[in-house]
C-alpha cells in the first residue's frame with residue numbers, strides 16, 4: 001500500500017486524466033504522461049494473448065499530441081462527448097518509488113443526436129512515476145472488455 | 158413499405174454508373190443476396206490457416222447469415238462445416254477458437270467427427286431397452302453440412318456452390334500475384350479487433366474500391382504533409398472487374414533514398430512523433446500502399462509496412478461488422494514487429510487514416526435511406542469497368558463491384 005499521500009495523488013491523477021477527456025481539454029491530456037510514456041488501447045483478448053497490436057498505441061508524448069492534433073485538424077467524425085465513470089483503484093508500490101494501479105471504468109458516449117450509450121468498459125492498468133514532484137503515467141494500458149468498437153475511436157479513452 | 162419498394166427493382170438504363178439507393182435498404186434484396194451472393198458461386202473468406210494450425214483445432218467463421226466452423230482433422234486436412242446441429246439446429250461449436258477431438262453439441266450430446274460425420278447419438282438405443290431412436294435410424298444420413306473449402310496463401314475460403322471455379326481461377330492471375338507477394342510467407346497474427354459500422358455491407362465494399370475518396374476524406378496524410386499526391390499509383394481490376402487493387406508508391410521517397418537517414422525529410426511532416434511513418438523496404442517493386450479487394454467481402458491491405466486482412470460481413474441490412482486482422486511474418490525480427498505495431502495506428506477502428514470510414518458509410522446510409530429511388534452517380538474516371546493505371550481519380554473499381562453484384566443478382 002502506498003503512503004496515504006501518494007494514494008491520494010494517484011487517484012487524483014486517474015480522475016484528472018479522465019476529466020480532461022470528458023471536458024474536451026484534450027490538449028492537456030498528454031501532460032498527464034511522462035515524455036516517453038506508452039499508451040495503448042487493447043481488447044481484453046489481445047491483452048491476454050500478449051499480441052503486440054491493439055486498437056491504438058502511442059509511444060511518447062509526441063504521438064499523443066499528434067493524435068490530439070489529428071482529431072482537431074484532420075480527422076472527420078460525428079461530434080460526440082465522453083463521460084468516464086471510474087472505480088476506486090487498487091494501488092501497489094513499485095521498487096523504484098512508482099505505483100502501479102488497476103482501475104475499472106465505464107465510458108458513456110453521447111452523440112449529437114442525443115443518445116447516451118455505453119461505449120466501452122474495461123480497466124486501466126497504469127504505472128505512475130514521480131517527476132519533479134508530479135505524479136505522471138509512465139505506461140497506461142487501456143484494456144477494453146470487447147474487441148468490437150462501435151463506429152470508431154477518435155478521442156483517447 | 159413505400160410504393161417504390163413494392164415494385165421489383167429495375168436497374169437504371171445507365172448501367173454501372175447508377176446505383177439505386179434502394180439496394181441498401183430493401184429487405185427483399187437483402188434476402189436474395191443471402192442466396193445469390195453468399196451462397197452463390199464465389200469463394201468467401203472464413204479464417205486464416207494460422208487460426209487452425211494443429212489437428213483438432215477449430216475456428217468459427219460465417220458466410221452471410223450462416224455460421225461456419227473450420228476444423229483440422231487428425232490427418233491435418235481442413236473442413237468447412239455449417240455450424241448447425243443435424244438434430245435440432247443448435248450451434249455445435251460455441252467458442253471462437255478451440256481444440257477438440259470431436260465436436261459435441263451441448264443440447265443433446267450428438268457427437269460429430271472433425272470432418273462432420275455423426276459419430277454418436279446419446280441414448281440412441283434408449284435406456285434399459287426403452288426409448289431411443291427408431292430401428293431404421295441411419296447415422297450416415299445425419300451429419301454436419303459440409304461446404305467446399307479452399308486455401309490460398311494462408312487464407313481459408315468456403316463456398317456453398319458447386320459452380321464456383323477453383324480458387325486460382327476465381328482470384329485470377331493479378332489478385333493471386335498480389336496475395337503471393339503479401340501473404341506468401343509464414344504468417345503470424347499480431348492483433349485483431351472489429352468495428353460495427355452502421356451501414357449496409359455493400360457501402361463498405363464500395364468504400365474499399367473507392368480510390369477517389371482516399372486523399373479527400375482521409376486528410377491526415379495531407380494535413381501532416383506525409384504523403385505525396387503526385388506519387389505513382391493506379392487502380393487495377395481483375396478481368397471480370399470484381400476484384401480491385403489500388404496501389405501507390407512513395408515515389409519521391411524512392412528518388413531521395415540517400416536521404417532516408419536524414420531526419421529533416423521527416424520533420425517536414427509536422428508530426429511530433431514522425432517515427433510513426435518510419436518504414437523499411439520490404440519489396441523491390443516500390444509499392445508502399447496496396448488495397449487489394451477480393452469480391453465480395455475481403456480486403457488485403459499493406460499500408461507502408463502494416464499488413465492486415467480485413468473482412469466484413471452483414472449484421473442486418475444497415476449494420477456491418479468489419480474485422481481487422483493484423484499480420485506479420487514469422488521470421489520478422491522484433492524491430493520489424495514493433496514497426497508494424499506502430500504503423501497499425503494508421504488503420505483500424507482508431508486509424509489515423511481510416512477512422513473516417515467508420516462513419517462515412519453510415520452518412521451515406523442516413524443520407525439516402527429516405528430516397529430509395531434516387532441513385533448514386535459514378536462517372537469519375539469514365540463509365541467503363543477497366544483498369545486505370547496511372548490514376549486513382551476514378552470510380553472504376555466501384556463500377557466493377559456493381560457489375561459483378563448485378564450479374565449474381567440478375568439485376
Ligand code: FES
Pocket residue numbers: 242243244245246247262263264265266267
Ligand atoms: S440440437 Fe444438437 S444434439 Fe440436439
Ligand SMILES: [Fe+2]
Pocket residue numbers: 364370371375511514
Ligand atoms: Fe477510406
